[in-house]
Amino acid sequence: MNRREFLDATLALLIAPSAFAAANPSTAAQSVPRRKLGRTGEQISCVGVGGFHIGTQKEEAESIAIIRRALDNGINFLDNCWDYNGGQSEIRMGKALQDGYRSKAFLMTKIDGRDKKTAEAQISESLKRFQTDHVDLLQLHEVIHTNDPERSFAPGGVMEAMIEAKKAGKARFLGFTGHKSPAIHLKMLEAAKKHGFRFDAVQMPLNVMDAHYDSFEKRVLPVLVREGIGVLGMKPMGGNVILESKTVTAPECLRYALSLPVSVVITGMDSMERVDQALKVAREFKPLSEKEVSALLAKTEKAAKEGTFEKYKVSDRFDGTVHNPEWLGPGNAPQPPAPPQKG
Template sequence: MNRREFLEATLALMVAPSAFAAGTPSASQAIPRRKLGRTGEQVSCIGLGGFHIGKQKDEAESIQIIRRALDQGINFLDNCWDYNEGQSELRMGKVLRDGYRAKAFLMTKIDGRDKKTAAAQIDESLKRLQTDRLDLLQLHEVIHANDPERAFAEGGVIEAMEEARKAGKARFLGFTGHKSPAMHLKMLEAAKKHGFRFDAVQMPLNVMDAHYDSFEKRVLPVLVREEIGVLGMKSMGDPFILESKTVTATECLRYSLSLPASVVITGMDSMDRVEQALSVARGFKPLSEKEVEKLLARTEKAAKGGGFEKYKTSQHFDGTAKHPEWMG
């Protein structure tokens, strides 16, 4: 897909403000919603990252961040069974318990590769999040060579995920990964081989990914064509891309939002970060082709070799590699 086709696909995902912004002062103050693949769901273009809301020393600060995001129209909540030893889910659960569940499109991820381990993690996540259902359940960190085979094997995690959906514990199913576009494609091929269809897929989408072993170039067109919901992450490389001094945080968010992603998940570890995300999202309009070209030209040299995309080129972000016991 070329830039013009990406722009057309992004515009096709966007929902008219009047469809969701009743009671908002103006359309320019609303957080835009986008279609989530073929699910029929509409999610905020910006999502609240789960890892960062479990890092605050004071739990009350985490709760304040989550409430502020939801009150201002961010409805997509990201989380994971292993984030901060469960603190991210526990803190989010306290907010959801206090009347916020109806405002949220709730997603969490599990690490288990076998049915038994995965099923136990699903139930533990539901307990922590204080809810009886997830809007989206995802297999976390598809970064290992045998993940597609293990996931779809008899007694594998996909069986647990399908059973969770049938039991009403999860509405939609997906997978995530940050290491390799080739691994994502293998997972999608394995799903097709087994007659299974993912509702959503999560992956890095940013100004440097476009230059090196690119999810944007290799995986994004497949997801768009098959109408699978695209969840973008690591728009700032968490936060190594910013250390390159070639691009600002706002530019990073604007670039990722200009791609045909249903939602761009970003870490918000302070109220300032929440306001930064809100300011970019409100009344967002995709970058023009010329604006994209300028950003890519500015970041091209720094992006070579993936030095600022450590999630691809190191084990810095590989939680399941450091803790294989999480996979069962």
């Protein structure tokens, strides 16, 4: 897909402000733009709260206040994971969702277990932490190992647990995430197709550096758009590593990611200032022109070589299941990811 096709696909995801206001009169005035989540029929905020970051505050009350500030101001997409901060991210988010806030949120979490039994235990624990009977989107976390597609869909694998959770009403939609290799994402999509299954959403890094090196944008995004699968963009600033390149600003990073055909850009909001930054960019957002995109890519091209500012691709710094293989479940030792491909 070329830039014009990406722009057209982005515009097709946008919900007209008037349509959203008509459907949500009580919140329209303070809301942020909504986008379609693939073929699910759901409308989610174009920016979402990153789950890892809201479990890092020293005081639990601050984490709760950050989440509620986002929800009160129209951000409805909440990201999380069973393993974030030893469970504190889910526990704190669960407390924030009390007192009527659950109804404001599209709640997503992820699990690590690769076998059915481990996955079932993690799903149950997540729901208990959230103090809810279901999540809106349940995803398989860190599909970064070469054998993940095969073992996920194997008899007794994690996909059995996820599909059963959906049938039981514990999860409305199913997806997977990964930050390491476009090749493994494509292999996972092929495995799903082989088993007659279709994911509702897929999460991956989409940013100004990714476009230059082993690119999810170039290799995976067109497939998801073509198949109508919801795209969850993450790491718009690469865990803030991209900002260390001194080539782009945080707002530029968010605007670039939002200009792609994504349903939501998940970004870290570890302070009220970060929440307000995301709100400002979202509310003022207009898709970047082809000229503006070209200018940003020109500024980042040299820095992006060899994945220097995408540590999640070229190192194990972000690989939780590599450092903690027990999260995968017994007999599920991780295998190395596919080698990166330039371009």
